[in-house]
Amino acid sequence: MDWLNAGVQGVLLGGQYALLACGLSLIFGVMRIVNLAHGVLAVLAAYLSLVLVEQGLPLWLAVVVVVPVFAALGYAVQRGLFNPALAQVGGGARGGSGGGSRGAGELAPLLVSFGVAVALTNLLQVVFSADTRKIPTGGLASAGLPLGDLSVGVLPLITLAVAVAVIAAVQLFLARTATGRAMRAVADDAGAAAMMGVDPKHMYAVATALAFATLALAGVFVGMSTQFSSGYGDLVLLFAFEAVIIGGLGSLWGTLAGGVVLGLAQTIGAQIDPQSGVLAGHLVFLAVLVVRPGGLMPRSVPA
């Protein structure tokens, strides 16, 4: 019975991880940047909605405010930080190593995002202290639906549903709209896309805006279900990353599967030994790395 319960909770937890992973996967797919600030940004979104709720805003309204604010932030971060970092790739940084932007040249964006992560994590600690917090949900977080002998949490269920909806929407956007098509074209060959009238810098910023919007939504769900603090972003980043890798880097649906596997590993691990849930997740991730033949060479497009 407990095992069944662990299984159900694990699957539901997977929804949260998939939602978290969406933005990481999108940014990487379009511009090959691994955004090491991904986790702390999600935590920032959680803090922001916490503040708004404490100011008396209803939670849904806080979400309606935070998500577009993060989209705008994503656009600005891309134009102000990541695009300049990308412009260095293969250029100045290490003398004329030149050549294509694929390969060893991910240094500058990676370092920039890590610097942002360090600065922001500690800024959050200065502002909000290291105490753990939780977004009040008015009982939603503890509500459960009876399912046989089990009780299925309403909030995790909503999170999973939102994750599925967000993934479907992003997937449709990439597959069916002209902008989504142009985004995939930029991911393939930014120079050739520019020859077709696409401004790669703008398109990157749109992708990051979209990624930040999904990340903010994920952050709010994390904040509602988990005791979080300024340092929680590290774990969020690792979980999102593990979901992406376990899912196989192929598509966002793969990421959903990866999130579910990670969630299951954690809840079943915790069932075996309450201290070892997170470790079990990490170990499953490493096992996937070992098992995959030839390692993982990421594909360029998440569609």
Add this chain to the structure above:
Amino acid sequence: MSVLEVTGLEVRYGDLTAVDGVALSLAEGETLAVLGANGAGKSTLLAALAGTHLPTSGTVLLDGEPVTRLPAHRRVRRGIVLVPEGRRIFGSLTVEENLLMGRFPKRAGPWHLRAVYDMFPLVAEMKDRRGSVLSGGQQQAVAIGRALLANPRVLLLDEVSLGLAPTVVTQLYDAVRRITAEGTTVLVVEQDLDQALRVADRVQCLLGGRTVLEAQAAGLDRDTVADAYFGITRGSRTDPTEA
């Protein structure tokens, strides 16, 4: 007035001057072939016209308006459309999606998906395949079709023949002939002199980034061109001729 008017164009890569004071002009509906050996500066010239590599000096006028410093993506919206060397097909997009990228600049004109499929029936058959699985000739057809869907004011073609079998090249140049016949203004860069002469009204030869020969295509002496190619002077330079 010329559609495209280029004067004193100089383009550099660091210390290397790849295009050194080139001037050219394209009248409405005209087809100019730019010829030259490997490394003559042809692709660099096109890059400067398309805005993918900005020149250090000189001017590029499109319909009399300067576009010299405009970035590539904005130049396309004005109608300078490049089919680049090596095709640069989007590998993860389907053939049809590749073509639809030509509609991204939203330029009105005679070219539609249907028209491109009519011109390249083989492309129509492959419309749901991914770009990465196409043969070189198919890629070239898609690249040309993609550029046409942008309804170019000036179409720039860079070495359509590169790495393709002669029969394929001939088919592609049949298509180019039809495009020029529609009245599209075209600048072709070629190393294959025969194909270039099939479509060109005028010829301009580059050597070491400089213009060494300008001539009407009709009745052009092949030896003259060959000499210009390799920089042999026999005092037989043809005067620049007006179109």
Add this chain to the structure above:
Amino acid sequence: MSGPAAVAPSTPPATPPTAPTVTRGGRGSWVGGGAMLLVVVLLAAVVPYAVTLGALSSLVMLFALVILGTTWNLLAGYGGMVSVGQQAYVGVGGYALIQLADAVGAPPWAAVLAAGLVGAAIALPTSYLVFRLAGGYFAIGTWVVAEVFRLVTMQIDGLGGGTGLSLSAFRGTDRVERVAFVYWFALALMVAVVLGTYLLMRSRVGLGLTAIRDDRVAASSLGVAVDRGRRLVYVAGSAGAALAGALIALSTLGVTPGSIYSVNWTAAMIFIVVVGGIGTIEGPIVGAVLYWVLQQALAPLGTWYLVVLGAVAVAVVLLAPRGLWGLAAGRYQLFPTTHHVRPLAASATVAPRTGR
């Protein structure tokens, strides 16, 4: 980004010699090398008698930072591998030191060196795991590995669980004697690591590595065993992090899993290398000194200090990607690893490049 770097070197000779001349270093290197030697002599022979014990302990931390920066630079600057998980080996080194000194009973100096070997021994199998990830994913992958190391350490009762271990090997040793020993040992270790890295970069292996960094595909086609080279760098760099971790534990007399496995070690390494100047031997030394000075000066700011650190790193990456050493010194090298070729004629050699 011009500055003195762009102006100083390469005036082609007026009359071309019969063969191109190849030089490494030059008079500047000798002068600079002499200055470095002087600094080391001062640190060894004068400083210990002129400052407080507290200052000496703090200098030990500086030496550990130089080792951390130098070895992270080996990974990222020469090997092209950005690891965000080097705290794994800082932790392994710290724990190994205490186990070797206390449980095994090795003398402290031997325990530190052995801790470095333990780091290398663990890094080798780990490399097979993390090398399955490319580029940015490698970075987070190494971080996961570091987390696994920390969590596993905390599960082992013999390693003190969540509270960690304290070092008892020095019990009964006079404090002055202990601090002085640790100081001199750390100084010697730092000099050895920097020189060792320098010699590695000058060797055939080092040149192959630079080739890997600049272009992996081309390097492999030139016959450089890409994976072997990267693995060597990963193992050597991780051994260095373990040595530093052992020194830190030796100096602070203990470890806790939270702090010895903290990602802040990697943050420090990245700051040191990026701000000092990536891909040079001198950069991490400059960066470590700056980090150390800032740490002392900004200590009253508390957490703000790390906010400033992160922001400065971002600014340097974007505005001065060659770091302080690159800005100040240009192509001048104290530790010449590259050769300067003066061509026969003054012709520019431009390699043809295709699209992208």
